[in-house]
Amino acid sequence: MSDFTSEDARLVAEATPGDNAAPLSVGELAQKLKRVVESEFGHVRLRGEISGYKRVASGHAYLALKDGDAVIDGVIWKGSVGALAFQPQDGIEVIATGRVTTYPGRSKYQIIIERMELAGEGALMALLEKLKAKLAGEGLFDGARKKRLPYLPRVIGVVTSPTGAVIRDILHRLEDRCPSHVIVWPVKVQGDGSAAEVAAAIRGFDALPEGGPVPRPDLVIVARGGGSIEDLWSFNEEVVVRAIAGCAIPIISAVGHETDTTLADYAADLRAPTPTAAAEMAVPVLADLRLTIASHANRTEQCARRYHERARERLEALVRVIPKRDALLGPQRQRLDDTAARLSRGLERRVTVARGLLDRAGGALRPAILQRQHDAARERLEATWRLVESLDPNKLLDRGYVRVTARPSGDTLVTAQATRSAGAVTLHFRDGPVDAKVERAGAKAYDRTRDPADQPSLL
Template sequence: MSDLIDDPQEGGNAPEFSVSDLSGAIKRMIEGEFSHVRVRGELGRISRPRSGHIYLDLKDDSAVLAGIIWKGVAARLAVQPEEGMEVVATGRLTTFPGQSRYQIIIEDMKPAGMGALMAMLEKRKAALAAEGLFAPERKQALPYLPEIIGVVTSPSGAVIRDILHRLRDRFPRKVLIWPVAVQGDKCAPEVARAIRGFNAMTPGGALPRPDLIIVARGGGSVEDLWGFNEEIVVRAAAESAIPLISAVGHETDTTLIDFASDKRAPTPTAAAELAVPVRMDLLAWVEGQGARLSHALSQGVRLRGQRLRDLARALPRAEVLLDGPRQRLDALGERLPAALIRSVQVRRVHLSETAGALRPALLRRAVEGDRRRLQATAARLNVHALNRDIAQKRRDLDQVSARLSDVAGRQVRGWQDRLAALERLRETLGYKATLSRGYAVVRGDGAVMTTRAAAAGAAALQIEFADGVLDVSGSSAAAPKPKPKTPPAGQGSLF
């Protein structure tokens, strides 16, 4: 290395190195001197290519250090790097000969103090709230008495025992436990996978889908509870179609899953109390409601009985109601025999009077008289019917004649209108109408002149206007209008 650094004397025999040799020497020197370092700085540019590695910059007020977190290390980080976060990175320095730069290979990274961690938490909370993941209208109502409760927690801690004990005391229910790590690198992905796993279950299947989910963990520091602040957990809680209760930490501990859940419980025991009512209280309430119902029914029956008795006292007795009808029945019964005898006598007299008028001779004379009247009436009806028929035919004939006259009149008027229209068309298309618009007809030697040369060669010219004929040779314009000769074929129009 001294040969590479010392300046050779002018004209000396200094060795020559290739670029690769020089870059390798620098790489070995930096990696040997800075094999393990801890660097504090602010995260600048962060790049996450498809390979899974993370490329970032560590900077302060006057310098920038490039850094790399390999894919396997990035998956184990408790806190994922975000731009602007102040961190303490642990790793080793090396060089990248391909671009002539030095960089740090980061093996661990932690926020530089509580202030940086809380600042990152507030920034993440604001970003998720802006997406509407904490909106009140997204939250679901908890079921009053769920059949199955899913619990996401550690199976070996005191939290699950507290929840089961509280459920057993209040209202025993079926519980499905999804074991997860509640702190460390595996916490966030396992909790998110558990929430989505409960939602993916089929209702009524071999392993039934829970009606309520409880995500629970005991108290701890901010770093211990950090897995419940990760974005993947918050999004899984917000997307859950099953109502979810978050019970992470104690009353003073707050994580981002508390804002995304449908209900926050201050402790895991309180979450069990929110999940189910007290069975004995419910039974006592049901018994109280039953007693009230029985009392209300008996009271209603008693009041209606008293009302019926009050109304019955105002009604008359049954025997009093029947006294009047019974007396009228006795009076009518006594009058009935005499009334029947009187009715038979009256009908016998009427029958005798009617039978006296029914002698055969009288009947034959009556029938004969009726027959003659019927024949006379039939004869009169025939004559009258014939007269009515003739009168009807005459009226029909008059109507047909009137319709024919009307049709003929309309047809004649139509022909007259058509002749008038043709006459107007003839006058419009004739050359007389053209003369009234300022034109004139020039004739020479009895023929119509259509060219200047023909007019110049004629012996005499006559010009016909709308109001008369003018002789060009000096004859009076008022001279009698000569009868025009028949124009030759093909000259029937001025145009």
């Protein structure tokens, strides 16, 4: 029960006798609480279920950890988020290690998470199932996306650790079956950063151009030896699965032993139970291939021989039923002889008829008849020429006439109006032309009695 009564209430705060403590500000109280909480709870490990996980633009992540009794907010700074071994998701039970502190801005306590692990294998499997369902819903595991493997790849890319038995087993089995050009992209296959390295290697092979300095693989094998689910977890990471699904080169997944299954197996075009089996699936046995080729060659030769024999039999059968040459050509030869005989007689008759026509035509061409026709034609020509000469306008010039033409067109002018319009004219006399200029109407008339030097000029 409070010691204060209504009589103690004041409008303005005043110091009371015996009270030496100054009032605290809200910030001071918040800082005191922060120090008490941080000193009492240094590093703690909390087990709880993730709720409301989100990563903001700054790179930090915010979430809440809850159980059946309480909820505590949590913060994972950017540097710690990148060091997590898995991608946090809502509903996953985890064990978080960090320090408890307060956030004065909201008057609440929270945990700054420095490390986070899955709370047992059950939580790991739950995370795996959630990620599998998500990627399957996007169609990354659909059979329609699977690509056919090349029968005999020229170049094989291998994404695996450069040390250990896996790469040796693959190379030995390829050497035994069918020696191939192998390019190894070395990566870490477990631990921090291994998933990013595997994904980068797959994308790196896919980015190689055709005909470049480094041959582009026709087939890629992603391989790792056996191990626990934690050891194989890198091949369950979303970044690896998306890299495999998005690769244009066919991929064989050979992760773990026959009983091990990862999400990489679902996304790959073919799953191999072991890395050695992947090498067996990648190439045929060279001896078997040679035997198959030889068998095909023998079958091809037998087919060709059989075809040739059957063709010869058909030809011989046709030859037997085809008539002989003389039987085929005899009628044509006889027809040719008859035609040649008729042609010779026809030519002789034609020559005889033509000779008779020539004789009759030659009799009509006597010299006297030709002379009379020539004389008649000459008279007609002379009469026509006389007519032409009589129509020549220049003939009138000999009789004192003058022909007037316009300058410079040369058109003959036959009226006074046309002559005045022309202005400049040429007068054609018997002994040659004279250029003249026509004066405008109303000019002074020419007087024959006056001195020609004083007369108006008509020219």
